[in-house]
Amino acid sequence: MALPPAFLEELRARTPLPGLIGRKTRLARNGRQWKGCCPFHNEKTPSFYVYDDHFHCFGCGAHGDAITFLMRAEGASFPEAVERLAGEAGLEVPKATPQAAERERRARDLYGVCAAAEAAFRRRLMLPEGRAALDYLRQRGLTEATIARFGLGWSGEGRGALAADLKGEGITPEQLVAAGLMKPRDPDRPEAGLVDMFFNRVIFPIRDRRGRTISFGGRILGDGQPKYVNGPETELFSKRRSLYGLDLAREGAFRGAPVVVAEGYMDVIALHQAGFGGAVAPLGTALTAEQLEALWQVSPEPVLCFDGDAAGAKAAAKAAEVALPLLAPDRSLRLAALTGGEDPDTLVARGGPAAFEAVLAEAKPLSVALYDLLAGTSPPATPEQRAAFRNRLEAAAKSIPDKILAGEYRRSWLDRFFESSRGGARPAQKPAGGAAYGPRPSRDRRGRPGELVSIPGLQRAAIDHEAIRLERTRNLLAILIRHPSLLPEVEEALAVLDLPQGDCARLRDALLAWLPTADHLDLTSLMDHLRETGWESVVSWATRKQGLCQAADPEAQPKDALEAWWHFFGLLRGEAELIEDRAEAERMLVETNDPIAQQRLISLNKALDALRRGEADEPAESGTI
Incomplete structure (x- = not known):
């Protein structure tokens, strides 16, 4: 029995061709498609092109879709190819029944x-x-x-x-x-x-x-x-999976047009007539996960352009919420804002293509637009409002499945969050009487706050908090470099940690990228990999002995190294964040009774205890009295 056309269409839509074909031949980006040497004939100059839904070799003429490729590349029969692709796509092949x-x-x-x-x-x-x-x-x-x-x-x-x-x-x-x-x-x-x-x-x-x-x-x-x-749902039509104008937008995107998601039929038609051949629209529903998957098959970064009213802003926020759990390094969104109650149809009619070009030019990356949407119309002012806003940012970042990407979103948002705090802070007033820094808390010999005193003319060296954070990060990374077997246990915590930008963050990413490819989690294998990939100088800096904890010694016991790692993690993560992490781990343990969740809860408790002990035992700052 021939398989239903709707099933085969769904199977092809769920099978990314570059990933499938890339297992057989090396592919490289070439504009909006991929290019490589044909796996079906011996060639030295690449003439094999992979598009969103088919491949074509201009050398030997091979052409087809995902099913055809498996049949040609592996000698599979049609049913065998369908069964394999369906298994990878999470689909069940329809049974041959009357x-x-x-x-x-x-x-x-x-x-x-x-x-x-x-x-x-x-x-x-x-x-x-x-x-x-x-x-x-x-x-x-x-x-x-x-x-x-x-x-x-x-x-x-x-x-x-x-x-x-x-x-x-x-x-x-x-x-x-x-x-x-x-x-x-x-x-x-x-x-x-x-x-x-x-x-x-x-x-x-x-x-x-x-x-x-x-x-x-x-x-x-x-x-x-x-x-x-x-029309209603039928055997051919599903509102959740369909986009108005997608057939024409695929052709437009192939020719270089940006893929733009508008709200209605007339918006799409007006944009196409004005030269924006990548316009599509959902069908009377909020943008769905299935529609986003269809869009990403056409373009890695579609532009959402909803009407410039309250309903349009709400639709944009809802679409961003749906998109977050689906994001990956090679697929995202941009959001374009219309103002004054305009929609694409009226804007193009009034200002022509140039008016809409200006809107697209101002489209914001999802990370920037979502921060603005979460902040609302008025920036949070009170500590309570700021804490609630920060919790929303943290929760949004956690919903991104790719750990490295989630960490980048979190880092970007928190950088902007703290920058807004610094920008809004009032400068300290110079006190009367010529005091250099004004009243400040004194400390007794044990470093406890005492009464406020003012010491005219006394210059106090500022504490370099960035240098302290950098040293803590260096110790944390050095422990993992010397004890790579700890990586699987701390992988998730390491991915979400906000590290100093530059070599520290990139070295962390290199460690996380190496982990799933490593055959052996030992020091020799890791050092060979880091040398081969150009990290030798950064590793030398991270593992220099001056200021390094004993746990970063290769001879340290793994238990001691792990405890020290969580100590530095706690110092870098912060108490409020650790408390939130612990609450999430407790919830997961109750829901799943998973030993991994239990171990994570134990580790977070240790990190929190280590942080509190570290803060209590921290020596008095120099220059205090």
């Missing part, structure tokens, strides 16, 4: 039904009865070429008009119901008959990524409600 065969036949028929319905709607638009709809589209600034390209039509005003039009083509009312074009007049009374889904509406065909019509949307003429409706 019901499945019937669904397959209906699906093939429904594509034909939708195509015939689109042709009927388009014909009706050009008849005298469609004149009001055609005038409406022209008044919106659409050209005849645009109307034809998007297949726009008119539903008609009479009941049963579509069924009557298509009866001569052998299409039955039952097929129109299955395609979402008719529905029961009263679901509780089948004898009441059927009615058209679209009545007195301008029709917008909805197509899949391959350009096949799978459903329709309609806009009413006049003041009726709802203004826009989409």
Whole structure:
């Protein structure tokens, strides 16, 4: 039995071709596609190109999709290739049952039904009865070429008009119901008959990524409600997985156009007509995870451009929330802001393509835009507001699955958070009487705060907090360099730690990148890797003996090294963050009863204790009295 077209389409959509083909031949980015030497014939000059949904060799002519590639590269049969790809994609291959065969036949028929319905709607638009709809589209600034390209039509005003039009083509009312074009007049009374889904509406065909019509949307003429409706879920059409204009946007993106997500049909059509060939829109729902996956197959960084009103801002925030758990180093988003209640359609009509180009030029990376969305319209002012805002930033960063990327987001946000604190701080007033630094707390011989005193003319050396933090980071990294077997246990904690920018952060990333590739977690293997990858000088700095703790000695016991690592982790992480980490670990232990969660809770408790002991035992600062 042939497999259902919808299943095969889903399988291809869930199989990234560069990753699959990259197992057989080395690929390199070449614009928006990938390029490499053909795995099917011996060549020295690359002529093999991989696109989002197919490959093509300009040397030997090999061409196909993910299934074809497995069949050619490994000699697999069609069922074997499908089974393997489905297993990797988390899909279950449909069983060969009479019901499945019937669904397959209906699906093939429904594509034909939708195509015939689109042709009927388009014909009706050009008849005298469609004149009001055609005038409406022209008044919106659409050209005849645009109307034809998007297949726009008119539903008609009479009941049963579509069924009557298509009866001569052998299409039955039952097929129109299955395609979402008719529905029961009263679901509780089948004898009441059927009615058209679209009545007195301008029709917008909805197509899949391959350009096949799978459903329709309609806009009413006049003041009726709802203004826009989409067809219901069918065997061909799923609102969560479909994007209006995706078939045309794929072609536009291939030619270099930015992929832009707008809100509605007319926004997409107006943008395409203005030259923005990568425009798409969700279908009456908030942007879904499935739609984001489809977008990332076309572009690594689509631009979300929602209307410039409260609803648009809410939609942008919701889309960012959905995107965070799906982010990866090679896929993100940008957010473009419209103002004054504008939408792309009205903006282009008023200011032309240049006006929208200016909006795209100001699009913000997701990390910047999301910080602004989380901050709200008024910056947090009180300690309570700032603490709540920081908690929101931390929670958002934790939702990113890639640990290194999550750490970069967290670091970027906290840098901006603390910068805003410093920027808003009031400068200290110079006290009367000529005191150099004004009143400051004295300390007794044990370093405890005493009464406030003012000492005119006494110069106090400032504490270099950055140098202290750098030394703590050096010790933390040196322990892992000398004891790489500790890496699996501290991997997650290390990834989220906010380290000084530069060599420290990059060395941390190098250690985390080495971990999943290492055959043996020993000092010799790690040092060989770091030397080969150009980290020798940074490692020499990190492991120099001056100021280094005993736990960073290769001869130190692993237990002592691990305890010291958590000590430095606690000092760098901070007490408030450790308390939050511990609460999360407690929650995970209760939910999962996982030994790993239990060990993490024990380690965090040790880090918190070490931090508190370290702060209590810290010697008095020089220069105090």
